[in-house]
Amino acid sequence: MKFLRQLLESIRFAWQALRTNLLRTVLSLLGVTIGIFSIVAVFTFVDSMNMGIREQIDSFGKGVVYVGKWPWVMSNNYPWWKYINRPTMKYNEFKYLSDNLENSQAISIIDGRQTTLKNENNSMETRLMGVSQDYNKISDVLVESGRYFLSNETDNSAFVVILGASVKEALFPNRGDVIGETIKINGIKFKVIAMMKKKGEDLISLGGSPDEQAFIPYTTYASLFQKDQPEPDIAVKAYDWDKGQETLEGEVTGLMRSRRGLKPTQDNNFSINRLDGAVKFFESIFASMNVGGGIIALFSLLVGGFGIANIMFVSVKERTNIIGIQKSLGAKNYFILFQFLFEAVFLSLIGGAVGIFLVWMMSFINFGSLKLVLTVGNVMFGLLTATFIGVLSGIVPAWVAARLDPVTAIRSK
Template sequence: MKFLRQIFESFRFAWQALRTNLLRTTLSLLGVTVGIFSIVAVFTVVDSMNMNIRSQIDSFGKGVVYVGKWPWIMSNSYPWWKYINRPNMKYAEYQYLKDNLENAQAISIMDGRMTTLKRKSNSMEVRLAGVSYDYNAISDVPVGEGRYFMPSETDNSAFSIILGAKVKAALFPNQSDVIGEEIKVNGIKFRVIGTMNLKGEDLISLGGSPDDRAYIPYTTYANVFQKDQPEPDIAIKAFDWDAGQETLEGEVTGLMRGRRGLKPAQEENFSINRLDGAVKFFDSIFAQLNVGGFFIALFSLLVGGFGIANIMFVSVKERTNIIGIQKSLGAKNYFILFQFLFESVLLSLIGGFVGIGIVWLISLLPLGSLTLILSFKNIFWGLFTSTVIGVLSGIIPAWSAARMDPVTAIRSK
């Protein structure tokens, strides 16, 4: 109990010293505040970007593999002519995979291009996608009004269309209910069967924002747009979105090689792509940003740490006489050491709390498509870093104060 009481007294002395020298305390914690703000802000922005991008990538389908002519990540050593001379994916290959795959939960063929949609005097250039029926089981199609395609529409080249929220607003500016209305695509009339909910701006946009997109059946798209050079992709969703992708990828490879008559020694003339490749790409970028941000913040923390250490040496010098009196009255070395160590740590922690508070205030501001989330992990690391800086900055001044000779200290002025 005596030890704990002395620890509490050391803490009280430290708090009194900080309150007595408010101006010096404020100037001292500025460096730590800037450093902790920098490091927590960098980690918060990077983590928030990572979460937002992962969420947006997941909306395109977890556990999905994409079979197509081109790989998403090019190899520098791979000859371009091999890619160019590869055959395009065919609708018959989609049907073959659909009939023979055992590990697929859903399979869809899709293609798209930029084109202009018209309705009377209104028009808008959109990303028009042709999709087969199972597409909404692979990627999110948030139909708000109307309905999604029926199998008969996607199989029989129906002239039906689903509009994104911004497309609907552009073509029907003063009309709320547009189901059953007609628009023109390439001079051909399409009937609106559904409209999608407004999603808003994305941090990234794979294939364009859903708000600026429109969907028609793939068979219709093929008849209207693919008479020259079709380059569709086939999207296949595994039953188990994590472990099942490997099994599904192996099955697809075997079926496609057999369908195209490739011999064992021949390499694939198709590519199988996965969204986790994009995730790994962004992870590598975020890792570099974290490292860069840490070193930038480290300089601020070093400046703040040296500032606190300098103030602590001044504080020890000013209170040398008091230290001598305390020691002559029986104060132990650890009692003196804890006074100055607690003062240093408190000073650093106050700076840390202020820096974290500024990040929290910034996270409340609207930042467009980026939503900042200050996580408990980043708060913990900010406070932990503040504590470490406080200990490192104050340990030498506190140790020198604790080792003072009481007689010499009392005689000092």
């Protein structure tokens, strides 16, 4: 009980010392404020980018495997010669998988290229995507008005098109509903059957922003654009996106090897890609950014820590006489030590809190497609780091103060 009372008394003395020297307190905590602001801001930006990219990757289809010629993630010793002669995916392979897969809930074949869409005097170069009718069940293609492709439109290579929001605005400026209107693609008239909901800016876009894309039936796309270098992917969605993805991947591998007549000793001449591979790729980048940003911020924290330590030595020098009086009245060494240690920790915590507050204020700034979110984890990390810096900066001055001889301290001026 006595120890607790003296501990509280030490806290009161430390707080009183900070209030008495207000200007010095403010100047002392600036270094820690900058350091905590830097490190929390770096981690907040990286975490926000990570969350944003994860959300956008999920919008391309959870539990989806993509079968294609090329692997998405390439190692440093990437054997390009091994993949360049692989056959491309064929429409009949897509139909074969569609007819034989048992663990898929949707399958689509996809290809795309840059081309120009025209409507009278208006035109726009955009990413034209050829997709089969189940593509909307695999990817986040939100139709705002109109309808998606019918199965007979895919089977019969119909000349119909779905426009992204930006494409619609470029071709039909200041127009509302344009369903039923016609545009020209490669000199051929296409009927507009739907407009996509505006998605806005993305941190990443596989194939470009959906707002700047247009979609036509895959068979129509193949007849118009796949005479030179067709390289479509086949996207297959599992029933259970968490556990069923690996089962689906094994089934697709077996069917593709059977379809292409590969012997047991032969390697796959196709690649099966998963979106979690892209997630791991970005996570490795973000980990490097965290390390780099953390090292830079660490130097700011060290400067702030040295500033607090310097101020604490000055404070010990100024209050040496008072320390001697307290000791002569029976104050224990830990009572003196806690006074200065708490003062250093308070300085650092206040500086850290101000730095975190500044990061929180930054979250209200518009960073375009990046939504800045200050997480509880980053707040706690910042406060714990500030506490650690305070203890580290104050322990030596506090120890020096606690070890002072009371007689010598009283005689000091």
